[in-house]
Amino acid sequence: MDRKIRQLVQGFRTEDGAGVSLVRVLGNRTVQEFDPILMLDSFDSTSPDDYTAGFPFHPHRGIETISYVYLGHMTHRDSLGNEDTIGDGEVQWMTAGSGIMHEEQLPAAKRLLGVQLWLNLPQKDKMVGPAYHSIKNSEIEEIERDWGKLRLLAGEFEGRKGYMGKYLPLDYYDIHLRPKASAVLNTGKDDSVMLFTLLGDAFIDDELAREKTAVKLTSGDQVRIRATGKKAQVLFISSRALAEPVAWGGPIVMNTKEELNQAFDDLRRGTFLHDRISY
Helix, strand or coil: CECCEEEEEECEEEEECCCEEEEEEECHHHHHHHCCEEEEEEEEECCHHHCCCCEEEEEEECEEEEEEEEECEEEEEECCCCEEEEECCEEEEEECCCCEEEEEECCCCCCEEEEEEEEECCHHHCCCCCEEEEECHHHCEEEEECCEEEEEEECEECCEECCCCCCCCCEEEEEEECCCCEEEEECCCCCEEEEEEEECCEEECCEEECCCEEEEECCCCEEEEEECCCCEEEEEEEECCCCCCCEEECCEEECCHHHHHHHHHHHHHCCCCCCCCCC
């Protein structure tokens, strides 16, 4: 059964960090429908003034942040002592777990293009140890098809395996469609599947989704994606809905208000981090 569009969400321009201009597509209002994806921010600018202020050190707990920088670069530093730069097609995967402090700097480039997702952690894994992993281009398989190509950022595609998350399954593809080309992707019938039109418009089961739109799909075992007369770049994101309560306050996402209050109390008391501080 073909998946169809259940909901289309176009973002709004806002600023975050120290003054980074971005488009916030998913957030507090879309938690239930897009579960387990909590947030999706889109970056697309040819003006360094929009983003070089970056995101100074800030805390996270209870989530994983996954950044895909297709064009440009992002430098990460955190309270575990990690320092790393990704860019031009690479992925940064950070597990906040019980608590981490990190910063993200965005150096000037001809164009910054990418997205950051917040992937919720299951209730039983909210307080796992924090961790950082980068997925470099050498680890990302590019699979050629007659309709274009698919970059396997994480998870599995037709028996091929990329980086595998520890806490929730996540199949994450960057799909490049030639003009007028059509791709059919198989999906687990009950998986939580969404698309994001990163560049160009695309037809999803014959319904048009404009560029920079998050598309939540109905259940089914396949999805049809077709480019218009121009090429399209579409992100495919598939996971498992948690159907758990969400208590969200700024950079922290827990299951109850009490847990959320505890997290902010830990921040005030200096007991937020369970691992060493190296910044």
